[in-house]
Amino acid sequence: MHHFFLFLFLLVFLLPHETSYSTAIASGGGDLCSRRCGGTTVPYPFGFSPGCPIVLSCDASISTPILPYIGDNGTMYRVIAFNSTTSTVVVGLPPSCSRSVPEARRVLSGDNYGVSSRTGLFLRGGCSGINASAAAGCSVPMGVMSRLLRTAQCVGLGNDTSPAAVACVASRPANSTAAVHDQFLLWEKVEKQKCDDVLTSTVLVLTVEGTATLEFGEAELGWWLNGTCADGVERCAANATCTDVQTPGGELGHRCECAAGMEGDGFSAGDGCYLGES
Ligand SMILES: *[C@@H]1O[C@H](CO)[C@@H](O)[C@H](O)[C@H]1NC(C)=O
Ligand SMILES: *[C@@H]1O[C@H](CO)[C@@H](O)[C@H](O)[C@H]1NC(C)=O
Numbered sequence: 001m002h003h004f005f006l007f008l009f010l011l012v013f014l015l016p017h018e019t020s021y022s023t024a025i026a027s028g029g030g031d032l033c034s035r036r037c038g039g040t041t042v043p044y045p046f047g048f049s050p051g052c053p054i055v056l057s058c059d060a061s062i063s064t065p066i067l068p069y070i071g072d073n074g075t076m077y078r079v080i081a082f083n084s085t086t087s088t089v090v091v092g093l094p095p096s097c098s099r100s101v102p103e104a105r106r107v108l109s110g111d112n113y114g115v116s117s118r119t120g121l122f123l124r125g126g127c128s129g130i131n132a133s134a135a136a137g138c139s140v141p142m143g144v145m146s147r148l149l150r151t152a153q154c155v156g157l158g159n160d161t162s163p164a165a166v167a168c169v170a171s172r173p174a175n176s177t178a179a180v181h182d183q184f185l186l187w188e189k190v191e192k193q194k195c196d197d198v199l200t201s202t203v204l205v206l207t208v209e210g211t212a213t214l215e216f217g218e219a220e221l222g223w224w225l226n227g228t229c230a231d232g233v234e235r236c237a238a239n240a241t242c243t244d245v246q247t248p249g250g251e252l253g254h255r256c257e258c259a260a261g262m263e264g265d266g267f268s269a270g271d272g273c274y275l276g277e278s
């Protein structure tokens, strides 16, 4: 009994203060995975304590999860939305004229997530590798582009929105369907353009009508857990299906998705799957 209380005492005082052990239990999180950030709870396998498979940082003052890597200028990359069905998160990528390609790659890549192939990146500056006769995968209206350049305050860089000044790189046509392969942006394709900066990004979303909508200033990241469905250590919940996915590093990872009509994160260590309220 005595040891039990000592254990609890240590647990309470050794955990980071902004995380709460009791809420991790209350929300059904995995062992010591706290998924609370201020008033926000994130879906497993995300969380804010070392026991979570994918650890995010928390800006508790605005109850907002942020990517763990802070940009060179202190730029924080906020998580805007999670989608447990598609195993994706959308993060804000504020327009910037001083975010190098390597920095963008570092910020947006983690051990268990990477930029999805539905994300198009807008690059600027130099772009000596650009091949004007071969569109790299997406285009953007001139008006939108000059607005982006103004927002980013690319001072002294002029208003040049010619193809040589701004390149857009996307990996996949907007309407191809998800598969094991081709889930992630090919950074090699981005680096080949030899541009200085990643100005901003867009998520190419195909509507039911078949038209593409563009959300500027956002990037979609896909995530996975290590191991395949056959040997995955993180178990999918009872009503979830497991899918293998090829990670940007080339290995296989896996994802869990709740059965159609059910909600939840799909993990037995998380909230599992449950019937929605509707
Ligand atoms: C997954 O594997 C990578 C190495 O391939 C490792 O860096 C990472 O920490 C692992 N993630 C988890 C959640 O175990
Ligand atoms: C997740 O993505 C799927 C497919 O794009 C979409 O149908 C669903 O509404 C999304 N869920 C949320 C919570 O945004």
Ligand SMILES: *[C@@H]1O[C@H](CO)[C@@H](O)[C@H](O)[C@H]1NC(C)=O
Pocket: 072, 073, 098, 099
């Ligand atoms: C930081 O921001 C300033 C002003 O916006 C810019 O001049 C500088 O190049 C930036 N530095 C980095 C490393 O992004």
Ligand SMILES: *[C@@H]1O[C@H](CO)[C@@H](O)[C@H](O)[C@H]1NC(C)=O
Pocket: 131, 132, 133, 134
């Ligand atoms: C540019 O793209 C065209 C069409 O894809 C190709 O034929 C040409 O070889 C490319 N040029 C360079 C320099 O890569």
Ligand SMILES: *[C@@H]1O[C@H](CO)[C@@H](O)[C@H](O)[C@H]1NC(C)=O
Pocket: 156, 157, 158, 159
């Ligand atoms: C950019 O364009 C705006 C109007 O389109 C113009 O007022 C401004 O002087 C231009 N800036 C530069 C640096 O060319």
Ligand SMILES: *[C@@H]1O[C@H](CO)[C@@H](O)[C@H](O)[C@H]1NC(C)=O
Pocket: 173, 174, 175, 176
């Ligand atoms: C989009 O999908 C249609 C039918 O599914 C296909 O014929 C067309 O080639 C696709 N477009 C692209 C750019 O892949």
Ligand SMILES: *[C@@H]1O[C@H](CO)[C@@H](O)[C@H](O)[C@H]1NC(C)=O
Pocket: 238, 239, 259, 262
């Ligand atoms: C969920 O799982 C239970 C038990 O395995 C099963 O009886 C039920 O049919 C499943 N529901 C759906 C929607 O897959």
